[in-house]
Amino acid sequence: MHRRNLTAADGESWGGLGLELPPATEPGLRPRTANGNLIVLSQGPRVVLTGRIDDDRCGVEYSRTDHYRSPIAPLRAAEARAVAEACSVAKACAVTEARAVAGPGGPSWYARWAHRFAGALHARAAGPLHEGRWVLSPRLARQGMAPAAGGPGGQWRSLLLDGHPDGYIDWFDGSWRVMPLRRMPPPDDPRVKACRKQAREGILAPVLLWWFSGLNCHVVLDGHARLGAAIAENREPAVLVLSRAPSREQTGARTDRALSAYRLTMSLLDGPHPVTDRQGLAGAAGRLLAAQLHSLKADYAPTRAWPVPSGPPARHRPVP
Secondary structure, eight states, rough: OOEEEEOOTTSSEEEEEOOOOOETTOOOOEEEETTEEEEEEEEETEEEEOOOOOOSSSSSEEOOSSSOOSSSSSOOHHHHHHHHHHHHHHHHHHHGGGGGGTTTTSSSHHHHHHHHHHHHHHSSSSSSOOSEEEEEEEEOOOOOOOOOSSSSHHHHHHHHOOOOSSEEEEEEEEEEEOESSOOOOTTTTTHHHHHHHHHHHHHOEEEEEETTTHHHEEEEEEEEHHHHHHHHHOOOOOHHHHHOOOOOOHHHHHHHHHHHHHHHHHHHHHHHSOOTHHHHHHHHHHHHHHHHHHHHHHOEEEEOEEEOOOOOTTTTTOOO
């Protein structure tokens, strides 16, 4: 697996981790489809989730089993504390604040956890990684999601698809939400209690999400207890989102379009007709180009799915 750190739109700070997997890399967590509307998510031989898309493509009914297992080994408090302390020391040693590497919650902190998760996902064939290009980035798309009452905890309760085992995603109302792949632990669960202490200390590791375009939502790959702890403490949980990246051909074509638009803008600004505040408009065009080029490196691409070999698996329980 080849890794490449991606810069943020400002061109300086860490903005994500690009991954490239060699051919023949097979995923342990594999989406399958059949009949144009059936989704089966399997982890090895076990079915983790089944879904049936509405005929009118307005949403999807789903049902989860209790078979999902995280591809990340349990994270210890000592490791979370060590990562936070290492980032804080790096920040203290920075020459200037403008170039400082932020502590917990900053770019360096996210970068360390991204590399930690990438290594774990590659080492254990129980996650969704397969051949091609991927991105791990500290962002969460919330298209169309209105702010919820109750602070960060209330916002995340509204994002969670927490009905277990069955539920429904309305793509006109509830897209871009977050689905736990197993039952969320209650606030008094021992794991959640331990994570709540880490949240109060400011060292709680990020929640690892995976963008699953077939459901049009994020699913929790690792960190169910950490997510529950952040919600219970009414704190914004840190997240790292794993998603497929556009191919080199797609990225190249979109880059050419962005550059062409920028050149056209600059040619108009340099044309014979006077332009008010040319310097300000040129700066805005440059910032827009930088944001577009960064987005191309960290953009979401559709989740790949494989055909169901011969009808639904024997353990498939049809969604009512």
